[in-house]
Amino acid sequence: MPNNQKITALYCRLSHEDMLQGESNSITNQKDILTKFAVENGFLNHQFYIDDGYTGSDFNRPAFKRMLEDVEDNKVSTIIVKDLSRFGRNHLHVGLYTEEFFPQRGVRFIAINDNVDTADVNSSGMDIATFCNIFNEMHVKDTSKKIKASCKIKSDRGQRVASRPPYGYRKSDHDKNMLIPDEETAPVVRKIFHLCAEGYGPSQIAKQLEKERIIAPAVYEYNHSGNILANFDLNRPYAWSSATIARMLEDVSYLGHTCNFRYGRPSYKDHRKLKLPESEHKLIENTQEPIVDQNTWDIVQRIRKSKRRRTNFGEKSIFAGILFCADCKSKLYFHRHRNGKPENWKFVCANYRKNTSNTCTMHSIKESHLKRLVLGEIQAITKSAREHPEQFADFIGRKVNATLNKIITESSKQRPSTKSVWLN
Numbered sequence: 485m486p487n488n489q490k491i492t493a494l495y496c497r498l499s500h501e502d503m504l505q506g507e508s509n510s511i512t513n514q515k516d517i518l519t520k521f522a523v524e525n526g527f528l529n530h531q532f533y534i535d536d537g538y539t540g541s542d543f544n545r546p547a548f549k550r551m552l553e554d555v556e557d558n559k560v561s562t563i564i565v566k567d568l569s570r571f572g573r574n575h576l577h578v579g580l581y582t583e584e585f586f587p588q589r590g591v592r593f594i595a596i597n598d599n600v601d602t603a604d605v606n607s608s609g610m611d612i613a614t615f616c617n618i619f620n621e622m623h624v625k626d627t628s629k630k631i632k633a634s635c636k637i638k639s640d641r642g643q644r645v646a647s648r649p650p651y652g653y654r655k656s657d658h659d660k661n662m663l664i665p666d667e668e669t670a671p672v673v674r675k676i677f678h679l680c681a682e683g684y685g686p687s688q689i690a691k692q693l694e695k696e697r698i699i700a701p702a703v704y705e706y707n708h709s710g711n712i713l714a715n716f717d718l719n720r721p722y723a724w725s726s727a728t729i730a731r732m733l734e735d736v737s738y739l740g741h742t743c744n745f746r747y748g749r750p751s752y753k754d755h756r757k758l759k760l761p762e763s764e765h766k767l768i769e770n771t772q773e774p775i776v777d778q779n780t781w782d783i784v785q786r787i788r789k790s791k792r793r794r795t796n797f798g799e800k801s802i803f804a805g806i807l808f809c810a811d812c813k814s815k816l817y818f819h820r821h822r823n824g825k826p827e828n829w830k831f832v833c834a835n836y837r838k839n840t841s842n843t844c845t846m847h848s849i850k851e852s853h854l855k856r857l858v859l860g861e862i863q864a865i866t867k868s869a870r871e872h873p874e875q876f877a878d879f880i881g882r883k884v885n886a887t888l889n890k891i892i893t894e895s896s897k898q899r900p901s902t903k904s905v906w907l908n
Contacts, residue, residue, distance in 0.1 A: 497572075499540060567597040640766075681784055689726075
């Protein structure tokens with residue numbers, strides 16, 4: 485493409501932290517400065533690339549990536565930014581782009597306020613650009629430390645540190661630190677827990693919600709706030725993720741509690757969201773109105789601890805997840821051969837399967853045999869209930885009372901003495 489037809493890329497960026505520092509770095513202000521500079525210096529065919537609300541330490545920004553694609557397609561002759569910090573706050577990456585990537589592709593780079601112009605390598609701005617980039621990155625590091633300290637103080641006060649409410653809740657109109665059930669999404673959360681209590685797995689629940697055309701959390705958030713979250717796909721608004729369902733089923737927020745510091749990032753440069761060990765979690769009880777009752781929560785957690793997995797061929801036994809080896813107490817895995825008959829499908833000791841002769845012996849039980857045993861027990865119990873209804877009702881009542889007393893005793897032992905506890 486001829487140079488007189490190429491784009492002059494005017495790049496603007498503003499992070500959430502920059503918004504707090506006033507009007508000087510606003511998108512409007514940047515656009516005015518860049519437009520004035522381009523017109524006064526004869527840069528034609530200018531086009532804006534704007535990333536509003538994106539941090540400078542990460543280059544995974546939509547407008548920035550679009551600008552790089554245009555550079556690769558030989559559509560850009562010059563890139564102009566207000567200053568180097570608007571381009572980025574990672575000194576290694578900024579240096580790589582301005583000193584290698586752009587020059588190798590014949591693209592001129594200008595940072596107005598820092599007097600940087602790659603067309604004039606002898607300028608004073610080029611000499612100190614490296615130091616400017618280092619100072620810009622130090623600003624991000626310092627801001628990261630301040631945010632972490634602020635979050636710890638907020639958590640110590642018994643407040644939630646996450647800025648966005650979990651799906652099913654919204655911020656109170658009277659107190660931004662208070663969460664209240666969302667009239668639209670709280671019923672969906674209850675539905676998810678009830679489906680799980682009825683035996684549905686996360687994938688099955690996701691399919692059911694999609695079938696009922698219930699809008700997925702990421703799309704719901706975008707429709708109400710404009711924020712773009714992970715898994716956002718406007719073309720598939722009802723596509724629920726099984727991973728999202730699984731996380732919701734383990735979130736104590738729906739029980740009315742707050743758990744801070746469940747997730748974190750390795751560093752201010754690495755923005756991957758990682759699950760932190762439970763020793764770093766901080767649980768604060770009774771911080772908002774629960775969406776799910778304790779009984780439903782307990783049922784779901786028991787079910788989730790005994791997850792039933794399908795075989796490689798798609799089958800899932802009715803006994804999967806609830807059978808254990810009598811010798812080593814390991815779980816029994818459901819096993820079948822590709823061409824094997826259903827009556828030969830069996831459960832084998834997981835410990836022996838992994839360690840062979842080291843810790844357990846080779847033994848198995850056929851699923852068909854288990855079904856006959858269980859069916860026989862059920863028939864014997866129902867026969868006894870029909871023949872001796874009063875004695876059977878008394879027996880069941882004593883069993884239920886014993887179980888309830890055990891649950892109450894264990895709950896009283898585990899109940900914390902203070903409102904805020906650190907999880908171990």
